Amino acid sequence: MDEIAQLRQTYFQECDEVLSEFEGHLMALDEGRGNAETLRAAFRAIHSIKGGASAFGYRRLVNFAHALETLLDKLRNGSATLTADTISLLLRAADIVADLVRAAQSGGELIEKHESAVHDALVLRADAGPEANAPQAASTVASVNLTPAPADKHHFRIAFNPKPDLFQRGVEPQLLIAELRQSGSLTATADASAVPALEEFDPKKNYLTWTLELETASSAEAIAETLSFVADEEELSVTNLDRAVGNGAIQAPAADTDQSAGGDTAAKPAPEGVPKAAANGDEASGTAPVVSSIRVDLHKLDTLVNLVGELVISQAMLNEQLSLVPTDKFPGLIRGVQELSQHARNLQESVMSMRAQPVKLVFARLPRLVREVAAETGKRVRLVMIGEDTEIDKTVIEHLHDPLTHMIRNAIDHGIETPEERMAMGKPPEGVIRVSASHIGGKIVIQLADDGRGINRQKVLARAIEKDIVLRDQQLNDEQIDNLIFAPGLTTAAAVSNISGRGVGMDIVRRNIQRLGGRITIRSTPGIESIFYLSLPLTLAVLDGMVVRVGDETYVVPLSNMVETLRPQPGQVRTLVGGGDVLSLRGEYVPMVYLHRKFAVEQANTDISKALVMLVETDASMRIGLVVDEIVGQQQVVIKSLESNYDAIHGIGGATILGNGRVALIVDVSMLLTGGISPGSPLVSNAA
Amino acid sequence: MRSTKSRKSESWAETKGAECRVALPARLDPAAIGNLHKSLLAAADQKKPVVIDAEQVSTLSTVCAQALLAGAKSFQKRNLPFCIKRPSDVFVATFDGLGLFSSLMSWEIRQ
Numbered sequence: 001m002d003e004i005a006q007l008r009q010t011y012f013q014e015c016d017e018v019l020s021e022f023e024g025h026l027m028a029l030d031e032g033r034g035n036a037e038t039l040r041a042a043f044r045a046i047h048s049i050k051g052g053a054s055a056f057g058y059r060r061l062v063n064f065a066h067a068l069e070t071l072l073d074k075l076r077n078g079s080a081t082l083t084a085d086t087i088s089l090l091l092r093a094a095d096i097v098a099d100l101v102r103a104a105q106s107g108g109e110l111i112e113k114h115e116s117a118v119h120d121a122l123v124l125r126a127d128a129g130p131e132a133n134a135p136q137a138a139s140t141v142a143s144v145n146l147t148p149a150p151a152d153k154h155h156f157r158i159a160f161n162p163k164p165d166l167f168q169r170g171v172e173p174q175l176l177i178a179e180l181r182q183s184g185s186l187t188a189t190a191d192a193s194a195v196p197a198l199e200e201f202d203p204k205k206n207y208l209t210w211t212l213e214l215e216t217a218s219s220a221e222a223i224a225e226t227l228s229f230v231a232d233e234e235e236l237s238v239t240n241l242d243r244a245v246g247n248g249a250i251q252a253p254a255a256d257t258d259q260s261a262g263g264d265t266a267a268k269p270a271p272e273g274v275p276k277a278a279a280n281g282d283e284a285s286g287t288a289p290v291v292s293s294i295r296v297d298l299h300k301l302d303t304l305v306n307l308v309g310e311l312v313i314s315q316a317m318l319n320e321q322l323s324l325v326p327t328d329k330f331p332g333l334i335r336g337v338q339e340l341s342q343h344a345r346n347l348q349e350s351v352m353s354m355r356a357q358p359v360k361l362v363f364a365r366l367p368r369l370v371r372e373v374a375a376e377t378g379k380r381v382r383l384v385m386i387g388e389d390t391e392i393d394k395t396v397i398e399h400l401h402d403p404l405t406h407m408i409r410n411a412i413d414h415g416i417e418t419p420e421e422r423m424a425m426g427k428p429p430e431g432v433i434r435v436s437a438s439h440i441g442g443k444i445v446i447q448l449a450d451d452g453r454g455i456n457r458q459k460v461l462a463r464a465i466e467k468d469i470v471l472r473d474q475q476l477n478d479e480q481i482d483n484l485i486f487a488p489g490l491t492t493a494a495a496v497s498n499i500s501g502r503g504v505g506m507d508i509v510r511r512n513i514q515r516l517g518g519r520i521t522i523r524s525t526p527g528i529e530s531i532f533y534l535s536l537p538l539t540l541a542v543l544d545g546m547v548v549r550v551g552d553e554t555y556v557v558p559l560s561n562m563v564e565t566l567r568p569q570p571g572q573v574r575t576l577v578g579g580g581d582v583l584s585l586r587g588e589y590v591p592m593v594y595l596h597r598k599f600a601v602e603q604a605n606t607d608i609s610k611a612l613v614m615l616v617e618t619d620a621s622m623r624i625g626l627v628v629d630e631i632v633g634q635q636q637v638v639i640k641s642l643e644s645n646y647d648a649i650h651g652i653g654g655a656t657i658l659g660n661g662r663v664a665l666i667v668d669v670s671m672l673l674t675g676g677i678s679p680g681s682p683l684v685s686n687a688a
Numbered sequence: 689m690r691s692t693k694s695r696k697s698e699s700w701a702e703t704k705g706a707e708c709r710v711a712l713p714a715r716l717d718p719a720a721i722g723n724l725h726k727s728l729l730a731a732a733d734q735k736k737p738v739v740i741d742a743e744q745v746s747t748l749s750t751v752c753a754q755a756l757l758a759g760a761k762s763f764q765k766r767n768l769p770f771c772i773k774r775p776s777d778v779f780v781a782t783f784d785g786l787g788l789f790s791s792l793m794s795w796e797i798r799q
Binding site for chain 2: 167172173174177178187188189190192195196197198199201203204206207208210211212
């Protein structure tokens with residue numbers, strides 16, 4: 001990838017993060033949790049997106065972001081008033097910025113829908129002034145405190161020596177200065193000595209530098225953060241004058257270097273009235289860190305994860321070998337290997353955490369979804385999000401968006417009632433969808449609850465019988481009926497809308513969650529609420545598995561697929577005419593898969609009465625009985641891709657190396673029956 | 689979308705009698721830098737005293753303020769008298785905010 005393409009990729013990654021934060025700021029303002037800093041942060045977010053877009057020539061995005069930025073600028077300096085209507089407009093604008101970013105990323109052209117109208121509304125609102133922005137006192141968001149809390153004042157000197165391409169990057173120094181002015185008392189002094197006469201003047205270049213003296217209650221970190229949105233690290237230095245030593249000033253790194261004039265002038269005098277910095281100050285204590293994190297290419301991180309996985313496997317092999325050594329012979333060696341083992345585990349956890357990202361990256365897209373679906377259905381819905389900072393593996397996050405989208409669409413379309421219906425039932429007209437994330441027992445659990453009508457069990461059961469998903473005389477408890485909504489092809493929606501109701505949603509949701517090694521369940525109270533519980537692994541690089549033996553071979557079955565294990569009794573196994581064996585279990589017939597037959601394992605046990613059956617659930621919500629010789633034990637294993645190291649094998653999802661150095665194949669339960677039983681087969685079938 | 693349209697290239701410099709007048713438009717945003725640069729160069733080439741009319745200015749970007757500084761240097765280099773006529777509040781406030789008030793004050797201001 002060339003340098004520009006890399007920069008562009010980084011820009012779009014940053015856009016995702018910044019847009020998430022931006023929407024979070026707007027939601028905070030909407031819910032009365034915001035303050036002046038929230039508005040400033042929202043402004044910086046859009047300013048940052050605009051700057052990058054300008055550098056890459058995304059004119060349409062720059063144009064729209066500029067209108068949004070202008071309104072935010074007026075809001076933060078008090079020239080416009082923040083009303084509920086304004087927040088609503090800002091939220092719509094955020095959606096359009098997200099669309100424009102996506103269009104720029106894909107290289108496609110966004111079809112004009114509301115862009116012009118929202119753009120014009122932003123311009124109008126910005127031009128209207130504070131009075132026009134607040135038509136009714138009641139609609140003003142009164143809880144937004146635009147006055148920073150009093151705190152101890154600090155004095156900073158900021159040397160801003162921008163590069164010549166400052167304006168080409170779309171940076172407007174006035175906004176930076178205005179931003180700093182918001183946080184305290186600022187004196188700006190520009191040095192225009194490098195500006196040439198018109199004959200040598202390049203109108204695209206910047207020739208100015210600034211020295212800014214700021215008295216503020218903000219921290220050095222907050223100042224640095226403000227500045228990092230508009231300038232590179234080498235363009236800035238922030239000196240905390242409170243920490244001055246010696247003659248009262250601290251050397252500001254690079255403050256004397258003329259970078260704006262193309263580097264051909266070695267040094268330039270400080271502007272008049274600005275004291276020269278001392279030469280022997282304490283740089284480390286006085287200069288604020290402008291950048292506290294770095295971006296690392298994901299491939300490099302994956303390589304590291306892989307290498308650490310190898311290390312953990314080697315460690316396990318070493319431990320196994322060590323068990324053969326008499327404990328009294330080499331105490332030092334044993335202690336050393338045990339310590340190494342602990343370090344390897346810590347290293348693995350630490351590396352895994354580098355891939356972890358907060359779920360807010362997914363949650364941030366939900367407010368827009370709720371707004372849009374609520375508008376389409378004519379319902380009033382409030383979204384409450386909890387635990388957005390809960391961290392989970394990046395790959396899991398990437399695959400979480402679609403299931404959550406399906407579930408929220410369903411919740412609004414099927415669950416939440418219309419305002420009239422709700423009021424008739426004694427509920428508030430506005431429905432609530434609550435999405436929360438938390439770490440529970442080494443897993444991440446996401447709950448999605450709506451206070452709607454709950455599942456109509458009679459209707460679901462009737463539909464399931466009609467679709468041959470369950471038999472007419474079958475007895476199901478409430479939980480089983482509720483879980484029928486995950487069956488393929490089942491929908492109770494009277495009409496197929498473009499929101500939900502095609503019956504392809506919830507089974508895909510379950511399949512996606514199971515593919516991630518997770519589980520999904522539902523609990524519903526008719527007329528009151530429905531709650532979905534998603535339990536997901538924290539990472540996809542390791543897997544909790546059950547190690548089983550078949551003949552001389554060892555396999556790993558993912559624990560997330562396992563339901564129960566049993567030794568079949570005589571008469572429980574029946575052979576179907578023209579088909580395989582089934583296990584009769586509590587009134588159900590479960591198809592059986594003999595692993596030794598499936599993978600042609602010799603010397604395996606062929607006597608079913610001595611075999612073990614592991615009841616597992618596939619992605620398609622089918623249960624099958626895996627026949628194995630012996631269960632060795634539960635173990636966390638490091639997953640190795642079979643495709644990249646060997647070739648794809650049907651029924652095998654990957655491989656791992658066990659402590660004894662042997663390769664064990666990880667069974668892909670969902671693939672075992674492919675071609676044997678159609679996906680539309682009944683979820684449960686009654687024993688005759 | 690209004691501002692996606694590109695601006696037509698034009699010069700705001702106009703010779704009137706013994707002086708050359710540059711009538712600055714209301715919006716001197718970054719997109720106006722080309723026309724401003726062209727207008728200031730045209731004014732300098734007239735070899736006549738330059739009057740920059742800043743009465744209408746309601747938006748002044750830093751890049752345009754910088755061009756005015758370059759223009760002032762050119763006029764001084766060519767020994768051409770120049771003045772800023774009736775600078776608007778925004779014009780003065782922008783120079784002040786950018787820390788360029790002393791530069792503005794070093795020029796002749798005509799009300």
